[in-house]
Amino acid sequence: MHDYFHENLGAPSNRTVLAIRHRWLSIQKAVNKFSGFFSTVERLNESGKTEQNRIDDAAKMYEDTEPWTFGHCWNVLRYEPKWNDKMLEINTVGTATRVNQRVAVNSVDDPVEGGNIDNTARPEGRDSAKKRKARPCADTSASSAAIEVLSAMNARGQLKDDKEDT
Template sequence: MHEYFNANKPQGSTRSQNAIQNRWLLIQKCVNKFCGIKSAIDRRHESGKNEADRIEDAINMYERKGPFQFLHCWKILRDQAKWNDKLLELNNNGGKNNEDNVAEPGCEGELPSEKNVHDRPEGRDTAKRRSRRESESSASTAFEVLQHIHDNREKSQLKEEEQLQQILNRNDEKLNLQRAVLKVQMDAIELKK
């Protein structure tokens, strides 16, 4: 935001990054609160009231505690997919629903269509989370492959040991037979004498 402000700032402006950040936080807080009030009014479905009347009611309700100076910001932000996604995230994270901290998604009835939500580019944080999940899943896949190789190697070694044991048993039987044959031959030689 600071870079954008510097690129588009009015002549002679010297706002710091901190000042811009604080201003943005104030805008977010006030517009979030206004969205919550407007959503509450929209949910009541006051008959005979058009959109402009409901907006006017929300402004009047908001201004009971102080002036609403950010209507122009709300008009810009209410149709932005990223703004609505953030409000949904705040709302789903258990934000309190009192008058001072309301985080309603995009002031009901004004959410962008599903198509528009998916058309917006992926954000930096979302890309990082996706990349992390993919690397974790590829790491777990690699681990599974290694585990499978290890298991196959153990099975192969067990099979080799069984075959070796069978060979040894056959050799023992062969030696026992050779001893028996040798004993019979020795006994035959003894009898001839």
Template structure:
């Protein structure tokens, strides 16, 4: 039941995220982020009858969601061609290799916070060490 609800939320959040991406690609000057979100809401509500944009607001800065979006972007960029042909003169053609991944690799990847099991294991190890030290004294 919960998994089905999450799938529905994820589907609508992905669509809303696509609306945001489309508006951001326009690169209109003078528009604040709030204006872009409001415009995306209008576009989204015209396409879908669901109002789950509040879920996008909660998810957009979460490390797991950022990772998913970066993964989707990298899949899209792999579909595009990495080479560009430039016509220098009418008789010669040069091929220039452009690596899209260069800019992506320069930024540091977002690290996910440690999980519950890892935190519990670390806590148990430190308490075990403290108990051993106290027994020695």
């Protein structure tokens, strides 16, 4: 990080590795906290609010605890996978998706000045992988038998309704 800082600064600096590390930790802590507030405001999904209004609301929530001085850093980091907490929207079929599933950012929709966006979602975590492996695979023959029984029950109900109508 120290080398990257000096390569991209464009001017001479006498900051030590420890000074740069401390500054990055301060930025990271503040951006994490602000991202949490911003996610909370986005989940409220208040109608008529623009994105700038939501950012302002998150800044007000943050400033209730301490001054928000890293807005410029958040604007650069907000599209990085670590801080990308965009929720999946309900698709056109009408089925909802998992709330905590992450999405890759499309660089055409959300351009970032002077930065490249990694268009990949975060990898699956250890705990969720264990849960997925622990779930027994659905027995397709048992589920298809259940569907057949339900279909037969539905057909009998339709016949009964038709008889009652006549």
